[in-house]
Amino acid sequence: MSTLLEVEGLARHYPVKKGVLVQRQIGTVRAVDGVSFSVKRGETLALVGESGCGKSTTARLVLRLIEPSAGTIRFDGQDVTHAGGAAMRALRRRMQIVFQDPYASLNPRLTVGDAIAEPMQVHGIGDADARRAKVQELLRLVGLAAFHAERYPHEFSGGQRQRIGIARALSVEPDLVVCDEPVSALDVSIQAQVVNLMKDLQARLGLSYLFIAHDLSVVKHMADRVAVMYLGQIMEIGDKRSLFRDPRHPYTRALLAAIPHPDPARRGKVTPLGGDVPSPMNIPPGCRFHTRCPFAQDRCRSEAPELRAVGSNHAAACHFSESLPDAGLDYSGGLTEAAARRLALYDAARRRAA
Numbered sequence: 001m002s003t004l005l006e007v008e009g010l011a012r013h014y015p016v017k018k019g020v021l022v023q024r025q026i027g028t029v030r031a032v033d034g035v036s037f038s039v040k041r042g043e044t045l046a047l048v049g050e051s052g053c054g055k056s057t058t059a060r061l062v063l064r065l066i067e068p069s070a071g072t073i074r075f076d077g078q079d080v081t082h083a084g085g086a087a088m089r090a091l092r093r094r095m096q097i098v099f100q101d102p103y104a105s106l107n108p109r110l111t112v113g114d115a116i117a118e119p120m121q122v123h124g125i126g127d128a129d130a131r132r133a134k135v136q137e138l139l140r141l142v143g144l145a146a147f148h149a150e151r152y153p154h155e156f157s158g159g160q161r162q163r164i165g166i167a168r169a170l171s172v173e174p175d176l177v178v179c180d181e182p183v184s185a186l187d188v189s190i191q192a193q194v195v196n197l198m199k200d201l202q203a204r205l206g207l208s209y210l211f212i213a214h215d216l217s218v219v220k221h222m223a224d225r226v227a228v229m230y231l232g233q234i235m236e237i238g239d240k241r242s243l244f245r246d247p248r249h250p251y252t253r254a255l256l257a258a259i260p261h262p263d264p265a266r267r268g269k270v271t272p273l274g275g276d277v278p279s280p281m282n283i284p285p286g287c288r289f290h291t292r293c294p295f296a297q298d299r300c301r302s303e304a305p306e307l308r309a310v311g312s313n314h315a316a317a318c319h320f321s322e323s324l325p326d327a328g329l330d331y332s333g334g335l336t337e338a339a340a341r342r343l344a345l346y347d348a349a350r351r352r353a354a
Helices: 055-062 085-094 112-122 128-141 146-150 158-170 188-205 216-222 240-245 250-257 298-302 337-353
Strands: 003-018 024-040 044-048 070-075 095-098 176-180 208-212 225-230 233-239 308-311 314-316
Touching: 003 055, 003 208, 024 044, 024 055, 024 070, 024 208, 024 233, 044 055, 044 216, 055 176, 055 208, 085 095, 095 158, 112 128, 112 146, 112 158, 128 146, 128 158, 158 188, 188 208, 188 216, 208 216, 216 240, 225 240, 225 250, 233 240, 233 250
Parallel strands: 044 208, 044 225, 095 176, 176 208
Antiparallel strands: 003 024, 003 070, 225 233, 233 314, 308 314
């Protein structure tokens, strides 16, 4: 598969100022601090990590909804970082986003049909009749009826609204869809339907996803590769199977170990993380995870590790990734009962669709 999106050294720093009449800069919040990754055509790359680690900021930087402080973004070989005017407008048609909150992401004053047709109108796609027909086709594609186009967002449930958000993102036929925690606001059964819908649409339309999530069971089902973020940087990245089977960064292990296991006897011994997440205004020297890492040594406190290969299609930013002790955790099966039921729903729905 060819590379669709390539990000190198992406950063976003926010100055912190103090004063009323005369302001002076007293610090810098490094929300995203040197992130590099790529997404291939038809692939799903998941960004995971604790709240505040920079996942959503990274997604918005990729779409140029936020201007980067440093780094480069290339989309299908074209430099997006400094594109503007007509060039950026054309690129926006090929990169769309599905927001986290299905209640806030739709304009309550517009009917569903108008909300879906608006991106097509902005990009000059078709006439009014063609757009109306496209809206009906998209509604059927996401599991709704054509007559729903005349209704307003408040008349729909959360899952239906997220389906409408997906239809709106697909209205301009994008190549890349950024999914900013698209199922976190939905209940378990609706999550299963929406994620299953997104998988089917990807297979049918050849979409690439940049998928942001907290729920690792959803990530395990949805993603092809996973990137783990902490304090604005990627700590580990690799294909889903190798990362879940053999995580090589202590932070990734901690995230996976936090998943409740239906059989406690198979969990092994888990060393909980100590301390709090440092402030992005005052990032520790060396490895930024060393203040909470149970395996930290003197080198970790003074020398920042590089993201380096630890296997085929697998990299980790840890000085001791090859020598980490085996924690005895069953990462591949560490799912809650609710998550296990959810995966069963995914599989059953996909079998019915097939």
